[in-house]
Amino acid sequence: MPQIKSLISYIEKLSSQEQDQLMCYLEEILTLDKRADQITEEVMESRFSRGKICPHCNSNTISKNGKYNGKQRYICKSCGKTFNDFTHSAIYMSKKPLDKWLEYAKCMINGYSIRKCAEIVGINIATSFFWRHKLLDAIRLFIGIGSVKGIVEADEIFLTESFKGNHKNSKNFKLPRNAHKRGEDLKNKGISKDHICVATAMDRQGNIIMELLCKGKMTHQELKRLYTGRITNNSILCTDSDKRYNHFAIDLSLGYKPIKGGYHKEGIYHIQHISSLRSKFKKWIYKFHGVATKYLNNYIYWFKWLQYYKNDKDIVKIKNLIVQSNVVYCDVKTADYKTRKPSFI
Ligand SMILES: [Zn+2]
Structure with a gap:
């Protein structure tokens, strides 16, 4: 494997900072694709940490109700409504796959503008704006005002x-x-x-x-x-x-x-x-x-x-941003942004 050998000798010549950057890059390209399943599982486990509960009425009398678009659906025996693991979450109404959201989260971690995020992920600017605020509305709810001490x-x-x-x-x-x-x-x-x-x-x-x-x-x-x-x-x-x-x-x-x-x-x-x-x-x-x-x-x-x-590391941040923004029930409708007012505490 002469190519691998020359690659290794090339890597050895890099500074330790450059080696770290390369490591982060490799970690991302090798693992981001496999993250979607893991994220779905983490969202599900956090959302239903006390057992499966209906997001519409809080009842726990739930049964499985087939799959839709490859996603497991459930039916609530109490209110009769159906739901999946992402109902009322930031990405629930999205027609784009989870990988696109992971790419978007990466752009946000890098602090890119709405336009730049749109270009990289391949979505239009209006969608990029809504994605940003859907994620942030949910993150706001997830971390809350908090408290300080000492x-x-x-x-x-x-x-x-x-x-x-x-x-x-x-x-x-x-x-x-x-x-x-x-x-x-x-x-x-x-x-x-x-x-x-x-x-x-x-x-x-x-x-x-x-x-x-x-x-x-x-x-x-x-x-x-x-x-x-x-x-x-x-x-x-x-x-x-x-x-x-x-x-x-x-x-x-x-x-x-x-x-x-x-x-x-x-x-x-x-x-x-x-x-x-x-x-x-x-x-x-x-x-x-x-x-x-x-x-x-x-x-x-x-x-x-x-x-x-x-x-x-960036890979942990990307995962956390998507998991946390989907654990909470926060599906703000795009129409709601038009009438939004500043919210003072
Ligand atoms: Zn219900």
Whole structure:
């Protein structure tokens, strides 16, 4: 096998970083094709971890009802409706095979635009848009707002409100002002009601809360509304020296460490992790050239999800994105996206 020998000697000359890249690539091409069956099985096991239950009425009196398009169907003896393992999941209504969704998930992990994802996967741009938001709506439901504990760093990010995608001449929609081109970050620069406040908190275990909080500057009541029950008692809140955090820390009986000047460190108390998360988010969201405010929450959860799995190999991320987005019952109809409004916590 002279070809194999020369290939091996070629591989040996690569740097260790190049060898790692090659390894990841080989792993993907050799295993992605075989993933579809494994994913179907994982979705099924997670969805029905307490036995087969009807997704329409929650009854457990189920029997098999033949196959349709190669997929096992079931019938509920209680409500008479049929279902399969993916009913009411993100990809349930899709006519495309699971491999296409895996390819799409890979594009999302790479942070590609809707257009680029469409080109690679071979779907049209409108479909690419719906796939992105169907997956993200489900991921949002799957990971949820979450909670933080212990030493908790908190901050906020301001982005200009964006009406991208709402057509100026639409009958149902009036632009309140000229649209900004980009979701420009405006921290500490004349914050007004045209700006969206994203609240962020992170603990030292890496748990993250990131939510669309309000328009304009936040009040301590808004902070309280988001964080009540989501920051464990006796936690210590580290923030910049904004009085609103002080006020809300007292209300929630949390320890409070205001960090003067932001970058100052008082031993283990500092806000460097949340500042770094904020910069990463800004850099990441900037690539999308302005995200409509009504879809901002989905992008925030996409970013949060990528943070949670940042140390995993791409192949694991692809699998997790598809499994997790199909375990939850979340089949948003394409028509629902047309009427979507920004959802503040
Ligand atoms: Zn039923």
